[in-house]
Amino acid sequence: MSALTLYSDTDTRTPLWHSTHADEIAEKLNARGVRFERWEADRDLGHDPAPETVIDAYQHAIDKLVAEKGYQSWDVISLRADNPQKEALRAKFLNEHTHGEDEVRFFVEGAGLFCLHIEDQVYQVLCEKNDLISVPAGTPHWFDMGSEPNFTAIRIFDNPEGWVAQFTGSEIADGYPRLA
């Protein structure tokens, strides 16, 4: 179940707020300029669908977002527990970083934990199937795919180069809960 848990950025142990209700999650995130939506699929894609199948199924929703926001490219990322690079990839995304563009991700299946460091709070968003999140450009954040990654997500970019990150050098992520 999708969830949002808020923490202070100086207390890694005491949740300040928690909800598993999509409308409450969206409201809390929207107040910070973070987009959160649920997109319903119009067909069953099965397990581990091919990238073309995923894009085909969501092209209408992608086109709408692209028309609204002017995004330029998209791809599909899929990570499974048998990926030989899973530890390196997990470690990379677990370092707090920013992007010069919005980070737009739609979870087709599986789950991932986005952690947004906004002013003096940390917003931990457990994204699951059908969740769209858009983290505004410049927002410090990290992402945990867990020790046994299992997700397929559409990534939508507003630069043609795709994924570019600036690491903040902060170790803040080390103290907060991770994906179970």
Ligand SMILES: CSCCC(=O)/C(O)=C/O
């Ligand atoms: C869910 S896509 C992989 C994570 C990613 O691209 C990123 O920038 C996390 O912060």
Ligand SMILES: [Fe+2]
């Ligand atoms: Fe990121």
Ligand code: NI
């Ligand atoms: Ni309830």
